[in-house]
Amino acid sequence: MIRPLRRRHLQIWSALCVLIPAGIVTAWFSIKRPLHNGVLQPAAAQALPNIIFSVEQKDYVVRLRSSDTLPEQLEWINKNILTVPSAVIYETVAGGEDVKSADLIGRIEAKGNYYFPLQRNSIKEKPKFILYDFIHEEIIDSLNFRP
Amino acid sequence: MSASYQAVLWNRQKKHYDWLIFAFCTTYLAVFTSVTLVYNPQVTFETLLIRSTSTLALLLLHVILSIGPLTRINKKFFPLLYNRRHLGVTMFCIAAVHGLFSILQFHTLGNVNPIVSLFTSNTRFDSVSAFPFQALGFFALVIFFLMAITSHDFWLHNLSPKVWKTLHMFVYLAYFLVVMHVLLGVIQYETNPVFVIILVLGSGALITLHLVAGFQETKKDNIKFHLQRESFVMVCDVNDIEEDRAKMFCLDKERIAVYKTDGKLFAVSNVCKHQNGPLGEGKVIDGCITCPWHGYQYLPHNGQSPPPFKERISTYDVKIEESKVWVNPVPYPEGTERPGAIITINQKEEMFV
Numbered sequence: 001m002i003r004p005l006r007r008r009h010l011q012i013w014s015a016l017c018v019l020i021p022a023g024i025v026t027a028w029f030s031i032k033r034p035l036h037n038g039v040l041q042p043a044a045a046q047a048l049p050n051i052i053f054s055v056e057q058k059d060y061v062v063r064l065r066s067s068d069t070l071p072e073q074l075e076w077i078n079k080n081i082l083t084v085p086s087a088v089i090y091e092t093v094a095g096g097e098d099v100k101s102a103d104l105i106g107r108i109e110a111k112g113n114y115y116f117p118l119q120r121n122s123i124k125e126k127p128k129f130i131l132y133d134f135i136h137e138e139i140i141d142s143l144n145f146r147p
Numbered sequence: 148m149s150a151s152y153q154a155v156l157w158n159r160q161k162k163h164y165d166w167l168i169f170a171f172c173t174t175y176l177a178v179f180t181s182v183t184l185v186y187n188p189q190v191t192f193e194t195l196l197i198r199s200t201s202t203l204a205l206l207l208l209h210v211i212l213s214i215g216p217l218t219r220i221n222k223k224f225f226p227l228l229y230n231r232r233h234l235g236v237t238m239f240c241i242a243a244v245h246g247l248f249s250i251l252q253f254h255t256l257g258n259v260n261p262i263v264s265l266f267t268s269n270t271r272f273d274s275v276s277a278f279p280f281q282a283l284g285f286f287a288l289v290i291f292f293l294m295a296i297t298s299h300d301f302w303l304h305n306l307s308p309k310v311w312k313t314l315h316m317f318v319y320l321a322y323f324l325v326v327m328h329v330l331l332g333v334i335q336y337e338t339n340p341v342f343v344i345i346l347v348l349g350s351g352a353l354i355t356l357h358l359v360a361g362f363q364e365t366k367k368d369n370i371k372f373h374l375q376r377e378s379f380v381m382v383c384d385v386n387d388i389e390e391d392r393a394k395m396f397c398l399d400k401e402r403i404a405v406y407k408t409d410g411k412l413f414a415v416s417n418v419c420k421h422q423n424g425p426l427g428e429g430k431v432i433d434g435c436i437t438c439p440w441h442g443y444q445y446l447p448h449n450g451q452s453p454p455p456f457k458e459r460i461s462t463y464d465v466k467i468e469e470s471k472v473w474v475n476p477v478p479y480p481e482g483t484e485r486p487g488a489i490i491t492i493n494q495k496e497e498m499f500v
Binding site: 001002003005006007008009010012013014016017019020023024026027028030031032081083084085086088107109110111112134135136137138 | 187189190191193194215252253256264268269271275276277281312316319322323326327330331334335336343346347350354357358361362364365368397400401402418423424425
């Protein structure tokens with residue numbers, strides 16, 4: 001390697017020494033945290049016994065479940081593989097349309113059952129769930145639950 | 148080293164190197180697939196492929212970028228560098244599979260051209276968490292593609308080493324784009340900190356290696372040689388140089404390699420004509436100075452590659468006075484024959500005292 005190239009390498013890596021840690025810190029602090037759990041589903045999640053509301057679409061069934069002791073639960077059953085593979089679920093209240101102010105509940109991917117613990121009291125607050133494509137930044141579906 | 152171009156000039160080392168790459172990649176993909184199917188049995192084939200190839204390509208990229216500084220820190224890593232281009236092309240192919248399937252999975256179901264969709268579906272450039280991270284990966288892939296298709300010596304000779312090296316220095320920009328692609332992409336929708344930890348460890352190790360190697364090289368380049376006489380500079384003692392090896396000295400703008408072989412000292416340019424490899428870190432094999440990077444060879448007394456090869460490097464005057472080695476830093480035209488400095492019996496005896 002010639003001397004100017006050695007010098008160039010050192011300059012580039014000195015710059016990356018600043019840029020990469022800055023990028024890591026910025027990206028880490030901008031992560032939107034889900035309410036209770038990791039975005040990908042824990043395999044051992046179990047459905048709660050009582051169904052409060054239920055909505056059935058062509059490709060998925062969505063239910064709000066509860067029990068006497070645990071917080072409410074969102075059950076999402078993908079009957080088919082979604083045409084949009086990069087989907088996350090946001091929870092907001094009836095009338096809310098903006099995912100920026102909504103709570104990130106979790107991510108769904110392949111066919112199967114997904115269970116997410118919820119924080120709100122759904123019976124009182126009329127929850128709304130937004131299925132959101134984060135690659136294309138667009139709402140795929142909005143699900144309103146009414147008592 | 149070859150007098151004519153061939154797609155791949157296979158030899159035993161290259162075959163071993165490529166078999167190792169193949170074995171590592173297939174093992175990695177098999178282990179990744181098995182573990183994923185155990186923990187997430189409903190995963191689709193496309194998702195599995197996208198994830199396994201992305202992590203493998205990222206791992207290979209870290210290995211590739213660490214080879215350069217590792218060889219500068221320790222010569223034992225030179226065998227890794229010998230066939231690094233094959234590792235680079237392999238990494239590109241794996242990254243291309245990731246890119247292709249990502250575009251198929253995320254951008255082919257609408258009525259917009261998939262590439263147009265990649266750049267127009269998300270335009271939130273003002274957001275960190277919703278940044279269109281896929282575009283970063285796309286641009287990195289374009290750089291890897293250009294590097295892969297110009298990796299052959301045909302392009303090195305036709306583009307000139309300077310242009311070729313400049314093009315291939317874009318790998319560092321590509322690396323930064325890949326890191327940001329991961330940080331603004333998958334990490335934004337995964338709460339498992341293992342992704343961030345792996346990326347921090349990988350990039351931290353890479354930055355440390357490059358900075359350590361870079362500062363070491365700068366230190367070597369800045370060594371001052373104060374003793375001068377009649378345009379010669381005293382550089383070392385004759386017994387500081389091992390037989391059939393060299394020591395390097397930066398006397399002017401570029402390093403000079405002083406080789407000891409066959410009872411003589413010879414001074415030649417340290418820069419190999421092939422890819423600017425450090426000739427002074429090589430050794431004399433079959434009477435020729437052999438570049439440690441890719442085995443290009445030069446005769447010590449005239450800096451010419453043995454026929455039928457045509458590469459030539461500069462030669463310098465060197466002399467020995469009272470066992471001290473003196474080098475004239477003014478180069479002769481490339482390929483100029485020089486007599487070298489004969490190591491006398493007394494100097495040899497001094498060496499073994």
